[in-house]
Amino acid sequence: MATSQDTPLSPSPLDTASVLEAAASLAPQVVAWRRHLHRHPEVAFEEVATSQFIVDTLRAIDGLQVSRPTATSVMAILVGASPGPTIAVRADIDALPILEENDVDYRSTREGAMHACGHDGHTAIVLGLATLLAAHRDRLGGTVRFIFQHAEEQLPGGAEELVQRGVMDGVAHVIGLHLWAPMPFGRIGIVSGPAMAxxxxxxxxxxxxxxxxxxxxxxxxxxxxxxxxxxxxxxxxxxxxxxxxxxxxxxxxxxxxxxxxxxxxxxxxxxxxxxxxxxxxxxxxxxxxxxxxxxxxxxxxxxxxxxxLGYRPVVNDPSLAARLSQVVERTFDQDTLIPLRPTMGGEDFSAYQQKAPGVFAFVGAGNESAGITFPHHHPRFQIDERSLDVGLRYLTAATLELLDTPV
Known part of the structure; x- marks a missing residue:
């Protein structure tokens, strides 16, 4: 007769609502991380201090296995308390060779380098996600790989190199996001099928x-x-x-x-x-x-x-896009999810989608009333920092969904 000593205990159900509340409370820290990264940008293949900051931040979080797939990239692995699928979440970390013209106290301190595409925000959001999920590791099933990728902005790109290093081996689904200045704060767009050229x-x-x-x-x-x-x-x-x-x-x-x-x-x-x-x-x-x-x-x-030839097109898996669209509708206000047309911009997130079904979402970061209207790659590019909280809550809900934890 089996006893409690030889029967593995299942983790108690995770209260996902409380996790999402914790995500909101973490918003000031995510903003602080983003501003630190914005002050200290590094361009593609030169992300030495950036990757070290990510490593130091992740190593301060209990339960993460931190490694460097390449000299300037980072991966953290969170293994849940019970078996389940492996989910990859990707953030790009490189800046652009642009002289910043914004007059803010966290403007770039490196002449001729600037986070003019939102990668500082992407990195801060995924650091927040790792913090949140690690705090609930004992009630998670499955594994999450947090990929902090170098060199998205310059061919041949960092994604292909990381795929060759095995970061996608055994991954069931891969997700990512882009803070999107052409879309107003408070909106999320998920394209089904071809999304970026x-x-x-x-x-x-x-x-x-x-x-x-x-x-x-x-x-x-x-x-x-x-x-x-x-x-x-x-x-x-x-x-x-x-x-x-x-x-x-x-x-x-x-x-x-x-x-x-x-x-x-x-x-x-x-x-x-x-x-x-x-x-x-x-x-x-x-x-x-x-x-x-x-x-x-x-x-x-x-x-x-x-x-x-540059990067392959980003093509979102239709069934996964439908599933994560439902996650947005359940997690946010009714009008948060908006129809979104494909963009002719490019992204090397497509390399990960060659290995597993993936969805690359867009999180609104523009704010016309606040003057946050400049396009990506402009020396006066900015984001509405409230979009960091939206991005974190979206990735939290999406990851829990894909780990088969109801949201």
Missing amino acids: SPDTFQCQIIGRGGHAAAPHETIDPIAIGAQIVTALQQVVSRGVDPLDPVVLSVTQFIAGTTNNVIPSTAFIGGTVRTFDADLRRSVPAQMERVIQGITAAFGASYAFSYE
Whole structure:
């Protein structure tokens, strides 16, 4: 006959409402973490002090197994009291090479570096999540991996490297969020299916023949040729692609010449292409090169064209997106969840989604009345810090849901 000594005890039910209340009480600490990170930004692949701050913070929390998958990334593992699925929660930690123009007491102290995309907030939120869940470890089933990823802002990105290091091995679901300035505070958007595009880049050097600007007939003018290429490339989208298929082709650089009386020998064009569809992603570069080849040949010039694939598109698992949308509706006010269209921005969260079904959500961080209207990657980018509490409560409820703990 079995006795209580040889029968494992199940953890008592977790009062998820109290956990969410604790999340709200933790908001001042999350804001403090965010402001510390904002003061001390580090760009991609240089997150030395940032990752050390994360390590020190996590090691002060009982019950976490803290490791460094790479030199500037961090992972903490929380093993619950009973068996269950393994859930990964990801935060990106790198800043951008931007000179901050905000006049706040927590502005960047590093010249030419700034958290201008909200990664400081993402990191603070997941630190808060680790704090909350570790405090309830004895009543959790399953395992949570908190991934603090380096180098989201720069190819080849940190996510792929971490996947290769095994951070996703055995993971059932992966979730993450982005504080989103174009959306007002108090709103959460979850896209079902394609959510963010693949951010590919291209470069083209036009090679002509320079000469005196007073004798243009003796030259092969790469500027005039380049201007035609820039215009003609727009027809790749408007005439070479089904109008129902989303594609963005933007020329963002045109560099040529050094003075006003010399036609240069070369001109440089660069930019980005954004797509969701894999076939389009393959076909658009070929169409671009055909245009470039035809125009340069027509005027006796030559060219060098290169195309670099960026991150894969972020595609949210539809069934998981529906499940987490219900979590938002149960956890927040009725009007918190809003319909959200995909964005042509890119994110290397997609690397994790190659290993497990995942959802990348958007948490509103804008506030027009407070002047928080500047776009991501702007030197005056800011967030409504109340969005940190919303993000923490969302990730808390979502993680508990995926650990099969009712919310």
